[in-house]
Amino acid sequence: xxxxxxxxxxxxxxxxxxxxxxxxxxxxxxxxxxxxxxxxxxxxxxxxxxxxxxxxxxxxxxxxxxxxxxxxxxxxxxxxxxxxxxxxxxxxxxxxxxxxxxxxxxxxxxxxxxxxxxxxxxxxxxxxxxxxxxxxxxxxxxxxxxxxxxxxxxxxxxxxxxxxxxxxxxxxxxxxxxxxxxxxxxxxxxxxxxxxxxxxxx
Ligand SMILES: [Zn+2]
Numbered sequence: 001x002x003x004x005x006x007x008x009x010x011x012x013x014x015x016x017x018x019x020x021x022x023x024x025x026x027x028x029x030x031x032x033x034x035x036x037x038x039x040x041x042x043x044x045x046x047x048x049x050x051x052x053x054x055x056x057x058x059x060x061x062x063x064x065x066x067x068x069x070x071x072x073x074x075x076x077x078x079x080x081x082x083x084x085x086x087x088x089x090x091x092x093x094x095x096x097x098x099x100x101x102x103x104x105x106x107x108x109x110x111x112x113x114x115x116x117x118x119x120x121x122x123x124x125x126x127x128x129x130x131x132x133x134x135x136x137x138x139x140x141x142x143x144x145x146x147x148x149x150x151x152x153x154x155x156x157x158x159x160x161x162x163x164x165x166x167x168x169x170x171x172x173x174x175x176x177x178x179x180x181x182x183x184x185x186x187x188x189x190x191x192x193x194x195x196x197x198x199x200x201x202x
Contacts, residue, residue: 046102048069103132
């Protein structure tokens with residue numbers, strides 16, 4: 001059974017998400033026009049599927065642009081998350097991006113071949129990372145329904161500013177709402193993904 005089969009019915013149909021992702025492993029935040037400045041939050045604990053600690057690296061550098069994260073291995077092969085322009089987006093959404101990027105390490109995406117941009121496989125990876133992110137906020141950070149609504153509002157605001165169509169925005173929010181409402185622990189969810197991929201460590 002493929003991962004897509006496993007997730008069918010639990011993740012929103014990929015077609016609604018086709019336009020929301022700019023590139024693999026990148027979560028987009030707010031546009032540069034606003035120039036809002038927020039305090040940058042402390043990164044969460046993050047360990048990849050091989051038990052390696054993931055390091056978060058801020059790359060603001062004074063360059064205006066949307067808040068974004070990128071999960072990858074650096075030149076030395078260490079698992080990292082690059083955080084760009086986090087001060088451009090509110091703390092709730094910074095936390096969401098951190099956990100979304102961490103999820104790409106937790107689920108092994110970073111060490112797997114990149115699926116083609118906007119392919120169903122790519123969109124599934126993004127939906128999974130969104131799901132892990134909101135489950136961690138719910139279970140580890142105590143995000144209640146009001147806090148969920150703040151994350152969803154920030155997501156909506158920032159995607160709209162960048163020009164994503166309503167269908168992409170509402171599909172993405174519907175996915176995290178479904179995860180938040182119906183799913184169990186983030187650990188169980190990640191283990192389910194790893195099991196489907198044959199990556200679950202004994
Ligand atoms: Zn991503």
